Amino acid sequence: MGGGVLHVLLIVCVAVQWLPTSYSASLLDNQKNSSVHRSKRQSCRTRDFRCNNGACIDSTLMCDGAVDCPDGSDETSQTCLNTIVPILSSLLEPPLLSYVTSCPSYAFRCDYGGCVDADAKCNGKTDCADGSDERGCKGSGTDLNPSVPNNCKSGEFQCSSGQCIDIILLCDGNKDCKDGSDETKDSCGTFSCPGFAFRCAYGACIDGDGRCNGQAQCADASDESPDICGDGPVPVPPRPTTTATTTLPPPSSPKCTLPQPPQDGMYVVGGCTPPNCPTPGTKLQFAFLNYTCNPGFSITGTRSVYCQDGMWFSQPPTCSRVSCSPLESISRDVTCTFNRDNVPCGGRMSVGTVANIKCKDHYQQVPELFSYQTVCNSNGKWSREISSCIPVCGVRNPEGVPFVSNGVKTKFGEFPWHVGVYRLNDGKDEWEQICGGTLISSRVVISAAHCFYDEDTDQVFDKNLYKIVAGKYFRDWEKKNKYLQEGKIENIIVHEMYKGKTLNYESDIAVINLQVEIVFNLAVRPVCLDREKLYMNYQLSAGNVGAVVGWGVNENMEPSEELITAYLPYVDYQVCYRTVPESFRQFLRKDKFCAGHLNGTSVCPGDSGGGLAFPQESELGTRWYLQGIVSVGVPPKGANKCFDRQYSAFTRVADYYNFISENMIR
Template sequence: PNGATERNRVVSTCVLAQRRYRKKPCRKDEFRCKNGVCVPLTSQCDGKADCRDGSDETFPLCRNNTCEIDQFRCTYGACIKLSLRCDDKQDCVDNSDELVPLCRNDFTDFHICEERIIEERQYSPAVECRSLRQTCDDGQVLKEPIRCDGHVDCKDGSDETVARCAEAECVPPLFRCAYGGCAHPRAACDGVRDCADGSDEMQDLCDRILPPTTPKPICVLPAYPENGRYTLGGLTTGAPGQMFPSVVLKYSCNPQYVIVGSNTLFCYRGQWSQDFPECLRYCKLPKHDSFEYRCSSSVDDTLEPTIDCPEQIPDGTTVYPRCRQPVYYSPADLLPMRCENGTWDRTVTCVPDCGRLGDPADPLLLGSGREARRNELPWHVAIYKGSKHEQWCSGTIVKNNIVISAAHCFWSRGELLSPANFVVAASKLYRSWGHPNDTNVQISDIREIRVPDRFQGSATNYQDDIALLTLVSNLVYTQHVKPVCINFDYEFDSRQLKVFSVGKVAGWGVTEQGQFSEVLRVTDMPYVSVPDCMTDIPEKYKAYMTGDKFCAGYKNGIALCLRDSGGGLTFPARERGSYRYYLRGVASTAFHANTYCSNNTITSFTHVLTHQLFVQEYL
């Protein structure tokens, strides 16, 4: 009981204090708000509501204002600086300074039409408009070009809104409605609603007490979202502040902004289906075959991300990148990316998992007894020539659109052949074009063939026998198609090319019996020192051992031959617990015995390191 008594005493004290506060007189230079608060008299009808109840910025109070020539007259009568019009900021409480046709660059519908008199209702003079047909926001065309006359003619009410009527000129003695429409001179307080918004019968204007009524719930259109807009159920434009029994809003955002929330809302009898959405800046996720992103399904982005991310990420969102394994990897840990002010705070780098041998699969026993495996060297490609797709040479993938091969494969009669004559096929196991047992094959035409300027074929003993092929279509890295590793460090190259080092090379070349191998053959070849090479090869072949060549091979029946040219000789290096293969040589020339190749001789390879500048220039 004591607590209840104390509460009653406090409430009574507050009520009495409020009554005394309301009765407090205002000075002559002050204006009394309806709630009793006094504000400076200069704040009256200045476009800004200084009274909490907005009573210093009402139509009845401000409607008879006369503004100076350097001022803009708000539709309800307030005066603001002319420079504030159309500055993308609301300076009139009814936002009429931003809704006038001038702000929309709408000069076709700038004036209401010429004078006419119907039942003592006069319409203000304006431009000649006999040929002008009034079009409503929903596309409806009125039979006569009438608007801003207080009477709603458009089904959507768009002919009687602030947006249409803010700059209508109501010639005296016409009555100007709060939204800018013009009604007949005796419209005010005659008991008949002559203005579409009922401002001619407002209680404050007529100084009378209206009988109490229960207002019907209505849907009032909200302000446009910052950096966005909405349309009304198929309309091209909307008007904030309009009232409807029910309405559907469809939101859209300006470029570089994305909707957060639902883009479609509906309202029925004052109840909105959801909260109004926002337009936030977004970052566009970079797309690449090497990485992917994960997002959290919760607002709390610290939770483990489990879902794919949309292409447009709202500002302040964190995404989690990861490399597409096992084809790509990151040399360093990938940190989360955060969208801030429309840009990412960091970028993602995933590199191809180069030089890794393919998973053993589909063993095939060759005539020599060497077991080849599908995709054993996923960087090896076949090069075909002509319309009949004759297997011509081999090559090595060093980038998804660059293949390294031998220059002499594309040279004839002292000139370079057209790239239109050749096609590259990756992930080939069988030599024949379109073999039914080949799977996952990727094919590309060649856009450009580059060879060193000094290459002249046999005229210079095949010196500088290396070519870079630029592909028309980028190869997609998979487990079956990967690049070889390439490294131009001199010491690393020396460690790999030393006596007893063994590399891998592949091809479909001619066998000792003079027949092409139908299935890709992979062989191991040891590096041969220059002195041993010059001792073992025939005398007439020594001229082809130019300064940019090295030797590799056995003299035991395993060698490269015709159509094996261009294949890459790769050597392994152990890195991060696994082996990677590096391209060191390109198959160039081999000794021929009679009309067939000799499997008992050493093969020469163009040393890639000696052409570092040529390769790096185009990579």
């Protein structure tokens, strides 16, 4: 039976590890006399490897990925690819030649035959002398073509073209796929061959007797390569005398019991030809198993395992169902079907699931597409890269909900990026609006540092004392509307150089990250940031007018109940410096600019932290860009009064793009 032949062949491979020193030396002498080593000999130790130029190195350095011979002959295909350890035994009938040819299951075999640690594969460093451990790292040739559905049965291999062949035919030296994809380095590179087999340069396994027999049996003909065969067939060492062979230990009873195949997978016993292969439960002296998983399942663990004298040198792998990543998000509309039935898109999805994707309103596709379809492939990846949906920024709502109340100047949602900053009132269980802020993404708000900073302790206040509210029109916490969204704060990052009044409010900026994403709608959208500073010099020039929104005190010096907009022109620094009181000039730091009127239209207490945004025409229409943050103004006499008839100072946002990028949640 096939199992018996395998048993006999593999006994010989095991025997080499236990040869007496005198017999091992005899074998090495035979190897030295072969055509593999033709250079002039010098005295080397028995356990040394002789380089082609005559130098000696320790045999443990041979074929280890690193070049140790001065001439590099320890790391060549001639030396490493199917290095022969001939063992002829009178115990076998007829006498057979065995080759120790494969790396252990925990190792990676370089194209020329050297063995390096399996972790060296695709680790970004060249560990094989020929660099083959870093080739073909972007994907596996056994992955299905994304455009080809998986229709193969259990125990079959799917060619890149979609053709199905028996898994036994994979990497056997013959091109059984019409496109040859079953005999490639990507398909076979991770295969390990049993000791009696020859490993083709691309990884396939053929019978060891086929090596250098004048007929190519590897798909790439590497079994007949001159590097291996030289000028003719490899000489077979003479059969040892009876005296020599009697030093071999007698065969022991088989101790390797073939395991049950994994659920949703199978294994092939190395060296057997179906249907005459040993079955689970069969005991062998040596067992070498190559595992595969059914279509739709992926292998976890090492693909090849082997057992010798009852000891398994690695755990058998398992097969787990392949699935693709969830697609639902706050920015995408997704519909998913599996076998023509609608399925949820929020969890891991089965192979074959078809998803139709488009961006939600107020988002745009990158690259720009209206919608597209993608399929979950058997490699656990979507057939088409999932494009990003980014918010449409800086767009005012031209159809904002109008409110007519005491001459209100702002439509609800007209400036949808403005948010309210509320703080828990000391000693009272109620929330009070203290500042404003500007939404720059679904989870990030920009505001002024002084809204969150305790100058007495030089510390940022506890984040749990604050809430961010988007889509709010009325200042009163209790007054709600259908667009309103409350955001709990993940963290507050105040610029490290901010020290309040001590340093004249320089670096008056804070990044507030929210715990949960804000959903964009008609009344809630982010502003644009001029990160490339394309418009800054134009917008921050004399005469250009920006808009600031807030709930500061109104013209009657009373807190405004409704959201109010003020349109403020940029003011040249020298004009501002000459106009403001001398006591205020100390606050005109290098990161500040001035804006405002001298006629009473200005920002007021409660507007701090709000954004000053400027419109910019482009091919996409008018977009608004955040250029300033309300920081400090000339205080008039009396509490809670506006900074009227004077210019106000704004923190220049462009000076802090790096700070924002480094601290915002993506």
